[in-house]
Amino acid sequence: MKKFCFLFLIICGLMVFCLQDCQARQKLNLADLENKYNAVIGVYAVDMENGKKICYKPDTRFSYCSTHKVFTAAELLRQKNTSDLNEIRKFSAEDILSYAPITKDHVADGMTLAEICSASLRWSDNTAANLILQEIGGVENFKVALKNIGDKTTKPARNEPELNLFNPKDNRDTSTPR
Missing domain, CATH: 3.40.710.10 (DD-peptidase/beta-lactamase superfamily)
Structure with a gap:
């Protein structure tokens, strides 16, 4: 459960990070985070102002x-x-x-x-x-x-x-x- 909570916080932070200024920031390599923490990460975020999306394994099923x-x-x-x-x-x-x-x-x-x-x-x-x-x-x-x-x-x-x-x-x- 601690691993799940930790990963959940990472994902939330990544979404905020990415939505704040996607153009100016270097893209994080989520696969590296998955390898580092032996976990699976999925992200689907939409910038409500311009409709741009950030997707990483958006259709992977998670409990x-x-x-x-x-x-x-x-x-x-x-x-x-x-x-x-x-x-x-x-x-x-x-x-x-x-x-x-x-x-x-x-x-x-x-x-x-x-x-x-x-x-x-x-x-x-x-x-x-x-x-x-x-x-x-x-x-x-x-x-x-x-x-x-x-x-x-x-x-x-x-x-x-x-x-x-x-x-x-x-x-x-x-x-x-x-």
């Missing part, structure tokens, strides 16, 4: 792991109004996953939808992520939500923690930089 939490929380916020976010959701001890730093302390009292979103996004709480997925209608509705925003490549299939199990021959719970 999306916890990055789905941003999109499931966004879909929850799209579906609900502000007052709905104060509604309390109860859950049981059986719902608590091995990584649940926030939700594990709220089995007795439940949490508001806003608190569940915060736990998922700020603490990567896997139980909170599953509660959000349930609230938006499950994996099938998540697929529909992604299609509605133009995402034709992400393949949601499972809940936490199973969605973190990656097999290069399996497209479940993967996406591409494009």
Whole structure:
């Protein structure tokens, strides 16, 4: 997981670096970074002012792991109004996953939808992520939500923690930089 986070930060930094001033900067050799860190990097970035693109393995599939939490929380916020976010959701001890730093302390009292979103996004709480997925209608509705925003490549299939199990021959719970 540390390697994934490190590579994610490198990729984000590269996108910012490249979009700031592509013409004036020397192009980085991403293959060298892949070799150095024994990893695969994919980049697809678009300069929204001029439409120029930076692509490096844009169609390679990557396991999306916890990055789905941003999109499931966004879909929850799209579906609900502000007052709905104060509604309390109860859950049981059986719902608590091995990584649940926030939700594990709220089995007795439940949490508001806003608190569940915060736990998922700020603490990567896997139980909170599953509660959000349930609230938006499950994996099938998540697929529909992604299609509605133009995402034709992400393949949601499972809940936490199973969605973190990656097999290069399996497209479940993967996406591409494009």
